[in-house]
Amino acid sequence: MSITELSQAIGVRASTLRFWEKVGLVAPDRVATPSGTSRRYSVTAIREARITAALRAGGYRIPDVHKAITAIRDLDDVSDSLTALDARLRSIAERTLALLRTGPLLAEIIESSPAS
Structure with missing residues (x-):
């Protein structure tokens, strides 16, 4: 241009x-x-x-x-940054799945506790 x-x-x-x-x-x-x-x-x-x-x-x-x-x-090679970002995204996804898996168990505990 x-x-x-x-x-x-x-x-x-x-x-x-x-x-x-x-x-x-x-x-x-x-x-x-x-x-x-x-x-x-x-x-x-x-x-x-x-x-x-x-x-x-x-x-x-x-x-x-x-x-x-x-x-x-200065960002000549960003492969290390992308690898770190991918690892962070995997970690977040794993924690999200763990939280979703505990949801039904938590709901069961809350529902079975005696009302105050």
Whole structure:
């Protein structure tokens, strides 16, 4: 995407995208053109711009957005995180089933207890 296309797509001014580039939030590619160079936004740069726009719209300051973008860029291999997440989901599912299995037993105990 060009800077104009991206600015229209995410609802910010082109000057805002240039500022975000200057402070390291977005990293467009530079391509040679007959009149010099222009910015071209790859899928990664578009994703970073969309995240930045969303965070800024949510009231996050530039330093906080920069931390978030840096963290996203550092996520080279997320396989360990996905494995941990899968284990956590399995644990939750097992506990949920255990609770459901004890439901009838608890109901029986409550129903058979003498009324006060």
